[in-house]
Amino acid sequence: MAKSSLTVVLLSIVILTASPAIPAIAQCPSCSNEDWSSSAQAFIEGSTPAETPATWGPQAARMKNSQFSTERAKEQISADSSGSKSSAQVPGIDISLKDASAMPNKTRSESPVNITAVFSSTSKAFNETEMESRAIIRNSSGIDVGEVKLQRKTEGAFVGNWSASLPPGVYTVAIVASEAGRSKTFEDAMTIEVL
Numbered sequence: 001m002a003k004s005s006l007t008v009v010l011l012s013i014v015i016l017t018a019s020p021a022i023p024a025i026a027q028c029p030s031c032s033n034e035d036w037s038s039s040a041q042a043f044i045e046g047s048t049p050a051e052t053p054a055t056w057g058p059q060a061a062r063m064k065n066s067q068f069s070t071e072r073a074k075e076q077i078s079a080d081s082s083g084s085k086s087s088a089q090v091p092g093i094d095i096s097l098k099d100a101s102a103m104p105n106k107t108r109s110e111s112p113v114n115i116t117a118v119f120s121s122t123s124k125a126f127n128e129t130e131m132e133s134r135a136i137i138r139n140s141s142g143i144d145v146g147e148v149k150l151q152r153k154t155e156g157a158f159v160g161n162w163s164a165s166l167p168p169g170v171y172t173v174a175i176v177a178s179e180a181g182r183s184k185t186f187e188d189a190m191t192i193e194v195l
Helices: 002-018 021-026 037-045 057-081
Strands: 096-103 112-120 132-138 144-154 157-163 169-179 182-194
Touching: 096 169, 096 182, 112 132, 112 144, 112 169, 112 182, 132 157, 144 169
Parallel strands: none
Antiparallel strands: 096 112, 112 157, 132 144, 132 169, 144 157, 169 182
């Protein structure tokens, strides 16, 4: 009888000691301050998540690197423009963007998108055979999230394929044309919606 009562007392002490630790183990310290009701409701309804970029993992690292590259490019441009006025400015390309399209322009994530850019120029100094083109894909915050080198298909037409491996949202595309160290950027040439 004494052994069984001693066992019951010791078991009671162990249970009382361990019971405050159980809720502490079940709580996630990084998740406890979040309101998950809207996320849960969106999941139940089958809605797509918000277009906010991830703040962790490989996607965040890619976005951070592209953001650093963009900031470095802006710093370089401001340094070039604030330099001495006697330095020769490189003239831009005398070219216009006749047409820019994405097929399909509404696509599912991970699906291929065919990007086409058609250029024209009236300048005799312009050499189209040496021209290169690329498409820069930006999210709604203006951050570069992808880039595609466009290949010359026919006279004035450049084509490239982009895999829409991004979260759902609307993305803008800037087309860059460059030739002989000169370039011209056509901002917001088109939009692509990832569903």
